[in-house]
Amino acid sequence: MQKNEVLEQLRAAKAAHVNWVQRAKLLISGFQIDESSIPVNSTQCQFGKWFYSDAQKLNALQNNPMKCMNDIEQLHFDLHDIYLEIYKIYYETESKGFFSKIFGKKKKISEDAKALAKQYFQNMEEVSKKLVEEINRMERRIVAISEKEFESL
Numbered sequence: 001m002q003k004n005e006v007l008e009q010l011r012a013a014k015a016a017h018v019n020w021v022q023r024a025k026l027l028i029s030g031f032q033i034d035e036s037s038i039p040v041n042s043t044q045c046q047f048g049k050w051f052y053s054d055a056q057k058l059n060a061l062q063n064n065p066m067k068c069m070n071d072i073e074q075l076h077f078d079l080h081d082i083y084l085e086i087y088k089i090y091y092e093t094e095s096k097g098f099f100s101k102i103f104g105k106k107k108k109i110s111e112d113a114k115a116l117a118k119q120y121f122q123n124m125e126e127v128s129k130k131l132v133e134e135i136n137r138m139e140r141r142i143v144a145i146s147e148k149e150f151e152s153l
Contacts, residue, residue, distance in 0.1 A: 001057065003150045006142055009054055014135045016046030021128045024083060027090055028117045035091045042080040051076065058138070061145060068138055075131040082124045089117045 020038060027033040039045045043052055051072065059069055089109060109117075 001150055003142065003145065003147050006054075006058070006150065007139065009050060010135065010139055010142065013047045013050035013055070014132065014139075016050070017128070017131065017135075020045050020047065021079075021124065024086060024121060024124060028086065028114070028121050035087070038083065038087070040080060040084050040087050042076050045080075048076065058142070061141070061149065068134065068141070072131065072134045072138065075127055075134060079124060079127045079131060082120055082127060085120045086117050086124070089113045089120075 023033055023038045027038065039048075042048045055069070
């Protein structure tokens, strides 16, 4: 594995995370967003897929202590936990009747529920900001490592 590859993957994962948050923002802003484009499960989003595969190799780096990876993982879990509450507001439905299943009747969301979703999203943005800071910290550590150390990964 080469250093530039790792940095490209990290930056792509960070961009995927930012896009995921933006889709959640569009959702609470009233846009129709396909629920599958904002995965609830932390291992199903693009960032999570990267984090639980290629990113795990970064644990072997000397200047990338396990704590950094643990912090990123916890923030990522927190983010998805908050999004789950938004998901429940917009996508979870009570049992549907036959015709609403066929014609895809849109869920009616109260103003109170929309306000609650906005509060959840504010929390999401705060956690996302911390996550991006941790990702940037990891990126700086990777930049500081020699090419030779990457050859051993």
